[in-house]
Amino acid sequence: MEHAMTLTRGIGFGDLVAQRTKISQLSVATENKIEMLHFGFHYGAFKAVHDVTMAMPTNRVTAIIGPSGCGKSTLLRSINRMHDATEGAHAEGILRLDAMNVYDAAVDSVLLRRRVGMVFQRPNPFQLSIFENVAYGLRVLGIRHRGTLAERVEQSLRRAALWDEVKDRLHSSFGTALSGGQQQRLCIARTIATNPEVILMDEPCSALDPIASLKIEDLIYDLREQFTIVIVTHNMQQAARVSDFTAFMLMNREKRYGELIESGPTDQLFTKPHDKRTEDYISGQFG
Amino acid sequence: MRISIRTADSDVEGHMAQRTTPPEWSTGKSPLRHGDVPFRAGTIMLASAVVLLVFAIAWMLYTSSQEARTAFGWDLLFGSAWNPVQTELNPISFGGWPAVRGTLLSACIALIIAAPLAIGIGIYLAELCPISLRTPLSFLVELLAAVPSVIYGVWGVFVFIPFFNTAFATPVSESIGTFLPWFAGPIATGRGLLVTGVILALMILPTIASLTRDVLRLVPNTQREAMLAIGATRWETIWLAVIPYSRAGIIGAIMLGLGRALGETMAATMLVGNTQRISGSLFAPATTAASLVANELTNSVSSLHESALIAVAFALFGITLFLNFGARLLIWYVERNTRGGRS
Numbered sequence: 001m002e003h004a005m006t007l008t009r010g011i012g013f014g015d016l017v018a019q020r021t022k023i024s025q026l027s028v029a030t031e032n033k034i035e036m037l038h039f040g041f042h043y044g045a046f047k048a049v050h051d052v053t054m055a056m057p058t059n060r061v062t063a064i065i066g067p068s069g070c071g072k073s074t075l076l077r078s079i080n081r082m083h084d085a086t087e088g089a090h091a092e093g094i095l096r097l098d099a100m101n102v103y104d105a106a107v108d109s110v111l112l113r114r115r116v117g118m119v120f121q122r123p124n125p126f127q128l129s130i131f132e133n134v135a136y137g138l139r140v141l142g143i144r145h146r147g148t149l150a151e152r153v154e155q156s157l158r159r160a161a162l163w164d165e166v167k168d169r170l171h172s173s174f175g176t177a178l179s180g181g182q183q184q185r186l187c188i189a190r191t192i193a194t195n196p197e198v199i200l201m202d203e204p205c206s207a208l209d210p211i212a213s214l215k216i217e218d219l220i221y222d223l224r225e226q227f228t229i230v231i232v233t234h235n236m237q238q239a240a241r242v243s244d245f246t247a248f249m250l251m252n253r254e255k256r257y258g259e260l261i262e263s264g265p266t267d268q269l270f271t272k273p274h275d276k277r278t279e280d281y282i283s284g285q286f287g
Numbered sequence: 288m289r290i291s292i293r294t295a296d297s298d299v300e301g302h303m304a305q306r307t308t309p310p311e312w313s314t315g316k317s318p319l320r321h322g323d324v325p326f327r328a329g330t331i332m333l334a335s336a337v338v339l340l341v342f343a344i345a346w347m348l349y350t351s352s353q354e355a356r357t358a359f360g361w362d363l364l365f366g367s368a369w370n371p372v373q374t375e376l377n378p379i380s381f382g383g384w385p386a387v388r389g390t391l392l393s394a395c396i397a398l399i400i401a402a403p404l405a406i407g408i409g410i411y412l413a414e415l416c417p418i419s420l421r422t423p424l425s426f427l428v429e430l431l432a433a434v435p436s437v438i439y440g441v442w443g444v445f446v447f448i449p450f451f452n453t454a455f456a457t458p459v460s461e462s463i464g465t466f467l468p469w470f471a472g473p474i475a476t477g478r479g480l481l482v483t484g485v486i487l488a489l490m491i492l493p494t495i496a497s498l499t500r501d502v503l504r505l506v507p508n509t510q511r512e513a514m515l516a517i518g519a520t521r522w523e524t525i526w527l528a529v530i531p532y533s534r535a536g537i538i539g540a541i542m543l544g545l546g547r548a549l550g551e552t553m554a555a556t557m558l559v560g561n562t563q564r565i566s567g568s569l570f571a572p573a574t575t576a577a578s579l580v581a582n583e584l585t586n587s588v589s590s591l592h593e594s595a596l597i598a599v600a601f602a603l604f605g606i607t608l609f610l611n612f613g614a615r616l617l618i619w620y621v622e623r624n625t626r627g628g629r630s
């Protein structure tokens with residue numbers, strides 16, 4: 001009974017196959033990169049996320065929206081196990097990446113994070129040159145060859161649409177000396193340099209001005225060719241602009257935990273939401 | 288009054304209210320600010336008192352050492368014979384080199400031993416320690432810093448020296464010491480620069496460790512997360528992101544420890560052997576500037592003797608000042624090279 005309920009709340013994996021054909025602009029059919037089955041997350045005794053069942057398709061942008069405190073960041077960070085160092089944090093249910101449960105005891109979180117990169121809310125470049133900021137991840141992977149490093153750094157900076165702005169000062173300027181928007185693109189370059197399969201973005205534009213935000217959004221749109229992207233945003237317009245799928249989360253007032261209200265293709269969720277609460281939220285009557 | 292605001296595509300006109308008397312907030316006599324002046328003056332006085340104190344100490348050391356400085360000049364610093372009393376063989380002379388050398392050597396030994404250990408402790412406390420252990424452990428480390436130096440001295444004399452002699456000094460002097468003069472025997476009382484250095488290391492360890500912990504805690508979590516997110520291990524995160532970020536602070540912590548090691552008097556006096564002789568061996572009794580002054584000033588035999596001791600104190604003052612200044616420069620340089628780009 002409960003199982004059936006959650007599946008209608010989230011997208012069932014069967015539903016997703018049907019939905020693929022509806023998204024006309026996406027020509028290639030796609031698999032689910034990430035699947036969550038009754039997934040929940042606790043900080044000690046406090047339950048932050050309750051019973052999420054949803055899927056994030058390969059090479060698509062999935063947006064998680066919802067008001068502050070609804071657990072969307074917690075959910076995002078549980079995908080690459082960023083909570084591992086937090087005492088008392090633990091997951092329940094299943095979170096699968098390519099059909100492998102991420103919370104399986106055999107999964108090494110370091111190797112997991114090499115496949116699932118992350119871009120944070122505030123740009124967090126290292127206090128190093130622009131070149132080293134991007135090269136750091138490669139060095140961690142054990143790449144030492146100078147030619148390879150230079151090539152991968154250039155490639156990543158080009159992919160992050162930052163190359164032309166910084167190519168003359170790769171070694172002379174600090175990453176921290178760039179503008180906020182440039183810093184965020186540098187962080188994206190650092191993330192894609194290590195060639196992950198999934199990129200998680202935790203409100204990547206919330207510290208940026210509108211023009212810098214638009215540049216990042218363009219970039220996200222381009223990047224999905226190569227990566228599966230999951231983006232948390234409190235900006236509904238942004239979710240509507242960049243994402244293919246959207247999940248709406250809300251805090252359960254009684255139980256004080258975040259739960260998934262519904263998820264589905266972005267155009268459908270924004271135009272014909274199934275749940276009254278989703279409708280209230282996207283029409284601005286809530287949160 | 289009629290005002291007009293002209294912008295690119297519109298003219299706005301309006302009226303600004305006229306007043307005959309200025310409002311009370313523009314009379315320049317706000318009663319709210321009366322406290323500011325004495326507060327400012329008071330803090331300026333307190334701050335300048337610190338500067339004055341440093342200069343007063345320097346001036347006192349300078350003038351009181353006048354007699355010895357005119358008599359011996361640079362020999363006070365670099366001469367190696369210290370004879371306060373005239374004998375048939377030795378004329379009166381005051382050469383402070385054994386003391387200055389002892390100070391520098393024992394402080395260096397202390398730093399070489401303490402810095403890596405303390406940084407390791409700091410890293411553990413700040414990064415790896417479970418939260419439930421962090422507070423009690425930090426408290427214990429800080430407690431170590433609060434132990435009076437005479438207690439370290441007593442412990443050194445009765446516990447550490449006997450242990451050190453049998454476990455380290457004797458075997459080392461009989462093996463490595465036979466060809467390396469630093470570790471040459473004989474081990475007589477066991478007092479010497481190496482023992483002093485080790486105890487000094489224990490004394491400065493908590494200072495460096497707790498300061499290191501503090502500067503590591505100041506590293507924003509975003510830096511750790513950035514490193515973890517590109518697939519770095521815990522070790523790589525600490526070594527490649529956390530430590531480089533706080534490099535300047537860690538150097539500052541080490542320098543504070545060095546300052547304490549240079550000036551430490553009580554423990555050094557009890558452990559160093561107080562012998563005005565330069566020996567190539569770190570096991571041989573020696574002296575430090577601070578312990579020389581502390582030992583001889585109260586029973587100085589002449590005004591020249593007293594003046595010479597003050598000159599040694601002056602030299603110690605100069606060394607610590609110079610090293611602190613150097614540390615500032617180093618920190619400034621490191622900061623410019625790690626954070627300077629933030630503009």
